[in-house]
Amino acid sequence: MNNPITRLFGIRYPIVQGGMIWCSGWKLVSAVSNAGGLGLIGAGSMRPEVLREHIVKCRAVCPKPFGVNVPLLYSGVNEIMRVIMEEGVEIVFTSAGNPAVWTNQLKIHGIKVVHVVSSLRFAKKAEAAGVDAVVAEGFEAGGHNGREESTTFSLIPMIREAINLPLIAAGGIGNGRTMLGAMALGADGVQIGTRFAVSPESSAHQAFKDFIIKAGEGDTELVLKALHPVRLLKNSFYRQIKKAEFQGATPEMLLDLLGNERSKKGIFEGDLENGEMEAGQVSAIIEKIKPAGDIVREIWESFLEHKSAFFKQSLSWQ
Numbered sequence: 001m002n003n004p005i006t007r008l009f010g011i012r013y014p015i016v017q018g019g020m021i022w023c024s025g026w027k028l029v030s031a032v033s034n035a036g037g038l039g040l041i042g043a044g045s046m047r048p049e050v051l052r053e054h055i056v057k058c059r060a061v062c063p064k065p066f067g068v069n070v071p072l073l074y075s076g077v078n079e080i081m082r083v084i085m086e087e088g089v090e091i092v093f094t095s096a097g098n099p100a101v102w103t104n105q106l107k108i109h110g111i112k113v114v115h116v117v118s119s120l121r122f123a124k125k126a127e128a129a130g131v132d133a134v135v136a137e138g139f140e141a142g143g144h145n146g147r148e149e150s151t152t153f154s155l156i157p158m159i160r161e162a163i164n165l166p167l168i169a170a171g172g173i174g175n176g177r178t179m180l181g182a183m184a185l186g187a188d189g190v191q192i193g194t195r196f197a198v199s200p201e202s203s204a205h206q207a208f209k210d211f212i213i214k215a216g217e218g219d220t221e222l223v224l225k226a227l228h229p230v231r232l233l234k235n236s237f238y239r240q241i242k243k244a245e246f247q248g249a250t251p252e253m254l255l256d257l258l259g260n261e262r263s264k265k266g267i268f269e270g271d272l273e274n275g276e277m278e279a280g281q282v283s284a285i286i287e288k289i290k291p292a293g294d295i296v297r298e299i300w301e302s303f304l305e306h307k308s309a310f311f312k313q314s315l316s317w318q
Contacts, residue, residue, distance in 0.1 A: 004166035005189035008092060008112060008133060010065050012036030013300045015179075016135075016168060017292070018193030019093055020070020020143065020278075021045035022267040028292055035293035036300070040093055044071040045264065048079040055087045063092060067112075072097025073228065085109045093135065096144055096228075100129040107132075116170070118146020123159045135191050138171030139222055142194050142280035145229045148187070149222065154258040155184060158184030174282035176302025180310065183303075185233040192299070193197060194280040199292040205270030208277065211235075215283035227251045227258075233277035237262065261285035 005014040017032040019040035043051050058066055068089050070080055073096040084092030092106055095116035101115045115126040117137040126134050136159045138152025139145050152171040160167055169182035170191035179190045198209040215233060222231045223241050232238045244257055266275020
């Protein structure tokens with residue numbers, strides 16, 4: 001496909017793998033990029049030296065474009081950005097922060113910058129900051145999310161009408177049918193996280209992957225809205241959070257409950273009871289663990305199939 005996203009990144013398919021913490025290492029990223037999508041290293045769970053190692057290893061096995069996702073809310077962003085610029089990374093996705101802080105400096109270094117937003121207001125701010133593209137992420141998505149609780153399919157048409165940048169849809173997208181829906185509403189591409197999180201190349205713990213496969217409708221919920229909204233799979237830790245929120249816990253009390261590295265405990269170490277298990281609503285439609293490259297090709301082929309079927313059906317309506 002030749003469209004604004006494939007041209008911007010130099011990729012074959014407008015399919016982006018979300019830069020998920022504890023999941024998105026060089027193995028997953030290279031598998032997605034080599035299959036024709038855009039893989040993103042998840043820097044949010046990496047120290048600077050670890051990020052550098054993943055960039056070097058990815059480049060060694062992946063001649064195709066790949067990027068790095070940087071959540072701006074985490075500490076150590078300055079060092080992370082220094083590594084990115086030193087290593088000549090060509091694509092950076094930023095999220096959970098003000099895009100104006102880093103966009104200009106990254107672009108001076110020849111880096112394409114994409115910012116993730118959860119509302120129309122933030123999309124306009126990202127465009128004003130000079131980013132090259134925007135990811136509009138609905139609250140169906142796993143991980144950190146917007147307080148507005150806007151769904152992907154309400155965000156995309158609103159933002160499409162308001163900005164002139166290439167637009168990527170995220171949240172609730174995990175197959176060709178949902179990709180087609182997002183593109184029909186104005187997206188130029190899609191970003192997919194949870195489905196890639198359960199691939200063999202994902203660095204997440206096998207127990208976490210199995211937990212996602214077993215999840216059904218209603219098994220995730222957006223919590224911690226008084227702090228940093230995040231969508232979690234329901235487990236013992238989730239129930240602790242819900243109880244604390246029901247009892248009127250302050251943001252400081254919630255921070256104490258979170259403690260250190262709760263997401264590492266759940267996603268990377270596989271502690272299904274005490275870990276922070278970040279995943280999207282799309283968990284309910286994921287039935288099997290498949291290689292990341294197969295996922296890219298399957299989504300694209302399904303997208304084309306449903307696109308063709310839709311146009312054939314639309315002709316019969318005339």
